[in-house]
Amino acid sequence: MTQRKRVYDLIVGDYKTGNGIRITGGIPDADGSVNDGLQVTFDISKTADAKRTNGNSATIEIYNLNRSHIDLLQGDYLECTFSVGYEDEGARVVAQGNVVEVKTVKRGTEFITQVQMGEGYSDLNHQKLKSLVSPGSTVEQVIEEIRKQMPNVSRGAYTGTNLNNPIVFGWPLNGTPQQMLRKLAESQNIEYSVSGGVLNVSDVNGLYTKDTVLAPVISAQTGMIDAPFHTSDQGRKMKGEKTRRKGVQFKALLNTECIPGRIVKIESDFITGFYRINSTRFSGDFRGNEWYVECFTSEVEAQDLL
Amino acid sequence: MIDALLNDYIQTQFQINMAEVYTALPCIVTNVVGGFQDQRVDVQPSINTLYKDGTSDEHTQILGVPVVLPGSANSLVSFPINVGDTVLCVFSQRSMDNFKIGNGQPTVPNDYRKHTDQDAIAIPGLFPFSKSTNRPAIRKYPHSPSQDLVIAHNIASGTEVMIQLKQNGDMIINTEGSVIANCKDATMNATSSYTITTPQLNINATATTWAGNITHTGNYTQTGTSTFNGIVFATHKHTGVTPGSGTSGGPTA
Numbered sequence: 001m002t003q004r005k006r007v008y009d010l011i012v013g014d015y016k017t018g019n020g021i022r023i024t025g026g027i028p029d030a031d032g033s034v035n036d037g038l039q040v041t042f043d044i045s046k047t048a049d050a051k052r053t054n055g056n057s058a059t060i061e062i063y064n065l066n067r068s069h070i071d072l073l074q075g076d077y078l079e080c081t082f083s084v085g086y087e088d089e090g091a092r093v094v095a096q097g098n099v100v101e102v103k104t105v106k107r108g109t110e111f112i113t114q115v116q117m118g119e120g121y122s123d124l125n126h127q128k129l130k131s132l133v134s135p136g137s138t139v140e141q142v143i144e145e146i147r148k149q150m151p152n153v154s155r156g157a158y159t160g161t162n163l164n165n166p167i168v169f170g171w172p173l174n175g176t177p178q179q180m181l182r183k184l185a186e187s188q189n190i191e192y193s194v195s196g197g198v199l200n201v202s203d204v205n206g207l208y209t210k211d212t213v214l215a216p217v218i219s220a221q222t223g224m225i226d227a228p229f230h231t232s233d234q235g236r237k238m239k240g241e242k243t244r245r246k247g248v249q250f251k252a253l254l255n256t257e258c259i260p261g262r263i264v265k266i267e268s269d270f271i272t273g274f275y276r277i278n279s280t281r282f283s284g285d286f287r288g289n290e291w292y293v294e295c296f297t298s299e300v301e302a303q304d305l306l
Numbered sequence: 307m308i309d310a311l312l313n314d315y316i317q318t319q320f321q322i323n324m325a326e327v328y329t330a331l332p333c334i335v336t337n338v339v340g341g342f343q344d345q346r347v348d349v350q351p352s353i354n355t356l357y358k359d360g361t362s363d364e365h366t367q368i369l370g371v372p373v374v375l376p377g378s379a380n381s382l383v384s385f386p387i388n389v390g391d392t393v394l395c396v397f398s399q400r401s402m403d404n405f406k407i408g409n410g411q412p413t414v415p416n417d418y419r420k421h422t423d424q425d426a427i428a429i430p431g432l433f434p435f436s437k438s439t440n441r442p443a444i445r446k447y448p449h450s451p452s453q454d455l456v457i458a459h460n461i462a463s464g465t466e467v468m469i470q471l472k473q474n475g476d477m478i479i480n481t482e483g484s485v486i487a488n489c490k491d492a493t494m495n496a497t498s499s500y501t502i503t504t505p506q507l508n509i510n511a512t513a514t515t516w517a518g519n520i521t522h523t524g525n526y527t528q529t530g531t532s533t534f535n536g537i538v539f540a541t542h543k544h545t546g547v548t549p550g551s552g553t554s555g556g557p558t559a
Contacts, residue, residue: 128357128361128363130363130364130365130366131366132366132367132369135369135370165416165417168370168403168406168407168416169369169370169403169406169424170367170368170369170370170424171424172365172366172367172368172423172424173366174355174363174365174366174423175326175355179326182326183326183419183422186418186419187401187417187418187419187420187422188417188418189417189418
């Protein structure tokens, strides 16, 4: 894989009316002509543990959109899919959800349309749950009951032993899916994340998959920038807690495979091994220098892979 | 500007988080489990969830709620709870699942939840004002809500029964049913008088001892032997009987 010739693909549309726009950059047009594309910048935050955040979010700035496109973006909760990557492998989805806020500002001679979106925002916040998961169910069944109330969210990886915890006296569901997921995740010590229209759940620091063969390698040869370093991301955890792990932070050229919950293999002078991505920040400037991924990870121990 | 926004964000998030903390709510009993012998009911909060968009939803049921009755391991004031009764539910700071199925000794909570709706504890006796059972208007027997201590059962029914401790010191038992006291020894001390008013008085005693004078009005029917000062009443004779209008002597056996 060569990490050059950046590409992006932004689709914003009102799923109710079918009206939408697609803006691409670096991807050749249908007739094969070069597509320089509009200038865009983006900043995307994703986490495997959404219970202490408002979920995965993205801010995308598009320069000099035409008036009709700006008008079209004024609709409520438009669906938005943003993909980035390199020409060789094509653009891959890094954020998919609902537009939460749109504003167009003028900086110098440029009109910049800023789109803020949240992954699964509408499903997480605009549904109202009112049901009771019966006694004798498990935590996993409660999660499925919540997910079924989110029409645009599919089931992803549900892993971890805490999902088998019994629900002794029933579990009332009253409120939004986000409230209910947060309540369940806090009480059962699990993590959840809605990413790319998929709900993933794991134990704290749990892995969505234990497969290390397909883990992306982060090294100087694959785009690592500077050197990874230890962080105190896990510092708030009690000493002796089983899920307490050494944290490592790294920065690399944008790599869409660095998704929270996945394993990456870090290879560097001082730190080498398998690490689980806890949170990821994609940031890019289509015509500027920035086109990076920054990850907070925690160490994967041998028993985690059994 | 940033300070104001940060402050606004913190305040908003605090309000959002606090909205998910359950402290206490009036609830209605939807099911009494197992004849109430475990003091366990299912309830539904009587106050609906109100969303910011103005809509509201009824809360779902909360299952397996323990009911507080005044009591201890060897004493209890118990009374029935019925479907439709209103109760005050308070919500435990920690998961109560293991407490509810345990023996009351300190136990590890089964998860990390705090102040959630499923950890309700019901305290009976909470009513909307219009449903208060302390209203004399719905009572069979009169009482003064502001002055009397009253224990009543079957309120607003034909079998209402009430023990009333009045402000002036009187104690009254009202019932159209029976009053039964089962005991080994019973003593009733009245410093002034003791009155029994009943169409029929039955006393079943192998032996009855009266001390003091008896004044009786009305007919007296007796079977068996009555003895007055050692003389059997039914068979006694008189000495010194003289014919005519003379007066006989005193009675003799």
